[in-house]
Amino acid sequence: MDLFSNLAIGFGVAFTAQNLLLCFTGCMIGTLVGVLPGVGPVATIAMLLPLTFGLDPTGALIMLAGIYYGAQYGGSTTAILVNIPGEATSVVTTLDGHQMARQGRAGAALGIAALGSFFAGCVATLFIAAMGQPLTRLAQLFGPAEYFSLMIMGLVFSTVLARGSIFKAGLMVLLGLMFATVGTDLETGQERMTLGIPRLSDGIDFAPLAMGIFGFAEIIRNLESPEARDVLHDRIGRLLPSWDDIRQSAPAVLRGTLIGGLLGILPGNGAVLGPFASYAMEKKLAKDPSRFGRGAIEGVAGPESANNAGAQTAFIPLLTLGIPPNAVMALMVGAMTIHGVIPGPQVMTKNPELFWGMIASMWIGNAMLVIINMPLVGIWVKLLKVPYRLLFPAILVFCCIGIYSINNSVEDLYFTAFFAVVGYVLIKLGYEPAPLLLGFVLGKLMEEKLRQSLILSRGSFATFIDRPISAGLLAVAAIMLIVALLPSINRKREVAFQD
Amino acid sequence: MTDDSSSGREVSTAGRARITQDVIGGLVLSMAGAFFAWQAWDLPLGSPGAMGPGMLPMSVAVLIAIGGAVLATTGLVAGGEVMTMPHLRGMFFIIGGIVLFGLTIRSLGLVVAGPVSMIFASAATDEMRPLETSVFAVCITVFCILLFKYALGLPIPVVAFM
Numbered sequence: 001m002d003l004f005s006n007l008a009i010g011f012g013v014a015f016t017a018q019n020l021l022l023c024f025t026g027c028m029i030g031t032l033v034g035v036l037p038g039v040g041p042v043a044t045i046a047m048l049l050p051l052t053f054g055l056d057p058t059g060a061l062i063m064l065a066g067i068y069y070g071a072q073y074g075g076s077t078t079a080i081l082v083n084i085p086g087e088a089t090s091v092v093t094t095l096d097g098h099q100m101a102r103q104g105r106a107g108a109a110l111g112i113a114a115l116g117s118f119f120a121g122c123v124a125t126l127f128i129a130a131m132g133q134p135l136t137r138l139a140q141l142f143g144p145a146e147y148f149s150l151m152i153m154g155l156v157f158s159t160v161l162a163r164g165s166i167f168k169a170g171l172m173v174l175l176g177l178m179f180a181t182v183g184t185d186l187e188t189g190q191e192r193m194t195l196g197i198p199r200l201s202d203g204i205d206f207a208p209l210a211m212g213i214f215g216f217a218e219i220i221r222n223l224e225s226p227e228a229r230d231v232l233h234d235r236i237g238r239l240l241p242s243w244d245d246i247r248q249s250a251p252a253v254l255r256g257t258l259i260g261g262l263l264g265i266l267p268g269n270g271a272v273l274g275p276f277a278s279y280a281m282e283k284k285l286a287k288d289p290s291r292f293g294r295g296a297i298e299g300v301a302g303p304e305s306a307n308n309a310g311a312q313t314a315f316i317p318l319l320t321l322g323i324p325p326n327a328v329m330a331l332m333v334g335a336m337t338i339h340g341v342i343p344g345p346q347v348m349t350k351n352p353e354l355f356w357g358m359i360a361s362m363w364i365g366n367a368m369l370v371i372i373n374m375p376l377v378g379i380w381v382k383l384l385k386v387p388y389r390l391l392f393p394a395i396l397v398f399c400c401i402g403i404y405s406i407n408n409s410v411e412d413l414y415f416t417a418f419f420a421v422v423g424y425v426l427i428k429l430g431y432e433p434a435p436l437l438l439g440f441v442l443g444k445l446m447e448e449k450l451r452q453s454l455i456l457s458r459g460s461f462a463t464f465i466d467r468p469i470s471a472g473l474l475a476v477a478a479i480m481l482i483v484a485l486l487p488s489i490n491r492k493r494e495v496a497f498q499d
Numbered sequence: 500m501t502d503d504s505s506s507g508r509e510v511s512t513a514g515r516a517r518i519t520q521d522v523i524g525g526l527v528l529s530m531a532g533a534f535f536a537w538q539a540w541d542l543p544l545g546s547p548g549a550m551g552p553g554m555l556p557m558s559v560a561v562l563i564a565i566g567g568a569v570l571a572t573t574g575l576v577a578g579g580e581v582m583t584m585p586h587l588r589g590m591f592f593i594i595g596g597i598v599l600f601g602l603t604i605r606s607l608g609l610v611v612a613g614p615v616s617m618i619f620a621s622a623a624t625d626e627m628r629p630l631e632t633s634v635f636a637v638c639i640t641v642f643c644i645l646l647f648k649y650a651l652g653l654p655i656p657v658v659a660f661m
Contacts, residue, residue, distance in 0.1 A: 178559050396596050
C-alpha cells in the first residue's frame with residue numbers, strides 16, 4: 001500500500017524531536033495569538049511568519065501549519081467565550097457556542113469543539129494522503145488552458161461566496177488582478193505601472209497587501225465602534241463533555257466532517273461554506289429545531305468539525321495544483337517561496353519528506369491542540385480580558401516587526417500603511433476584500449497561463465472550450481454564477497450570510 | 500441586489516438622499532480604473548496570439564472603470580446603504596503608528612520605534628490612559644527585543660543610534 005508507506009515516511013519525519021517541538025510551539029503560539037479578539041488566521045500567520053525564518057523548509061512548514069490550526073482553534077475559543085468571531089468561518093460557532101457559555105457550559109462547548117475538530121482533522125489527514133497522488137496525476141494532464149479555466153472557476157466561486165453583492169465582489173477580483181500586474185512583466189521584462197518606485201519593479205508583495213487590507217484596516221474598523229466585549233465571568237464548567245453530549249454530537253461531527261472536507265477542496269474559498277452548510281443541516285435534521293440558537297451542542301459540534309476539515313482539505317489544491325484556494329493558503333505560498341519551495345505537483349515527487357512530513361504533522365498538530373487546550377483554557381480566558389485599548393497597539397507593533405523582517409525593508413511598512421487605507425476605504429464603501437486577495441494571488445499565474453494557452457492556440461480563445469477539461473471547469477463556473485444570480489437563490493444567499 | 504433592508508442599517512430609497520455607498524464606491528473604482536489605464540497607456544498591447552505587457556493591465560483597468568460606472572449609476576437609480584463617516588481619528592493614528600515605526604526603526608532602532616509607534620497609535624481611542632499605555636509599551640518592546648532579536652536571531656536593529 002503506497003498510502004501507508006508514504007504516511008510512514010511522513011510520520012518518520014514528523015516524529016523527530018525537533019519537528020514535534022516545532023509543531024507544538026506552532027500550535028501553542030498560534031492559539032495564543034488567534035485567541036486575541038479581532039485577529040484572524042491571516043493576520044496571525046503574517047505576524048508569526050518571521051518566527052520560522054531560521055528553520056529548514058520542512059520544519060518551517062510544520063510550524064506554520066501548527067500556527068494555522070492553532071489560530072483556527074483560538075478563533076473558535078474567542079467565538080464561544082466572547083461572542084466575537086475571529087473570521088467568517090467561526091461566525092456560526094458564536095450562535096450556539098456563546099449561548100452554551102452563558103448557561104455555564106463553556107467547558108463542554110470548548111471540549112466538543114476540540115474533540116470534533118480532532119476527529120475532523122484525522123479524517124481530513126487521511127483524505128489528503130489518499131487524494132494527494134491521484135490529484136497530482138490529474139495535475140499532470142493539466143495544460144495552461146486547464147489551469148487558466150480552473151483559476152477562473154476559483155475566482156467565480158470566491159465572488160459567489162463573498163458576503164454582499166456579487167457584482168461588487170467581481171469588481172474586487174478585478175482590482176486584485178490589477179494589483180497583481182504591477183511590476184516587471186515576466187516575458188518582456190518591461191516595467192508596468194511601477195510609478196517609478198524601484199521597489200515596485202518586483203511587484204507588490206503579498207504580506208504588506210494582506211496585512212494592510214486584512215490586519216490594519218480591520219483594527220481601524222474595530223476602533224470605530226466602542227468596545228462591547230462580553231467576556232464570560234462565570235465558571236467555565238467541566239471541560240470534558242458528558243456521554244450524553246458526545247452521543248448527541250457524534251452524528252453532527254460525522255456529517256460536519258464530510259461536508260466541510262468536501263467543500264474545502266473547492267478552489268475559491270469553499271471552506272467558508274462548510275460551517276454554514278453544516279449548521280443548516282443540523283438544524284434541519286434536529287427533532288426540535290427551536291433548540292438551535294439557544295445552546296444546542298450539535299450547533300457547535302457540526303460546524304466546528306466542518307470548519308477544521310475544510311481548513312485542512314484546503315491544502316489539497318495548494319499541494320497538488322499549486323493553486324491557493326483562499327487567503328490563508330496564499331500566505332502559505334508566500335511562506336513556501338521564502339523557503340525555496342514552489343507549491344505544485346512537483347513538491348510530492350521531488351520533496352516527499354516535506355510533503356508527507358507536513359501531512360503527518362497535520363494529524364499531530366490536531367492531537368496537540370486537544371492536549372494544549374484542555375488544561376490551558378484558563379489562560380486563554382485571562383488573555384481575553386486584556387482590553388482592546390492595549391491589544392491593538394501591541395498587535396500593531398508585532399505586525400510592523402513581522403512585515404519589516406520579511407525583507408528587512410522599511411518600504412514594505414509604507415506599502416502596508418497604504419494598503420491599510422485602501423482596505424479601510426473599501427470596507428467603508430461596502431466592498432468585501434476577500435475576493436480581492438484571491439484575485440491578487442492568482443493574478444500572475446493566470447496571466448502567464450492565459451498567454452501560454454493563447455500562444456499555443458495562435459490567439460484563438462476557442463481553445464478554452466475545445467479542450468474538454470477546461471470546458472467542464474468553465475461550465476461549472478458559469479452554472480454557479482447563474483444559479484447564484486437567480487433571484488430566489490440570491491435572496492437566500494444574503495440571508496445565509498447575515499445569520 | 501444591494502438593497503438589504505433586513506440588515507437594520509440605514510437605507511436610502513430612490514428619490515431621497517442619494518449619496519449611497521454604491522454611488523461613491525462606483526465612482527472611486529472608476530477613477531482607480533482610469534488611473535491604472537493611464538499608467539498602462541504606453542505599454543504595448545500585442546495581439547491575442549502574442550500578448551504584450553499591456554494587454555491584461557489595460558483590459559482589467561477598462562473593465563474596472565466600466566464596472567465602477569455601472570455600479571454608481573445603478574446606485575443613483577436604486578438607492579442603497581447610506582455612506583457613514585469614516586473614522587478619521589482611527590485612520591490617522593493607526594497609519595501614523597506604522598509610518599512612525601518605519602521612520603525610526605533603521606535610524607533609532609526598536610528601542611525607540613516600539614514605544615513611540617505604540618504610544619502614538621494608542622491615541623486612536625478615547626480610552627487610552629497615558630501611564631498605563633507607556634508602561635505597557637515599554638514591556639511589550641522589551642518582550643519583542645528578547646523574542647525577535649535574541650531568541651530568534653532576526654536582524655532587526657535594536658539600538659541603532661549608539
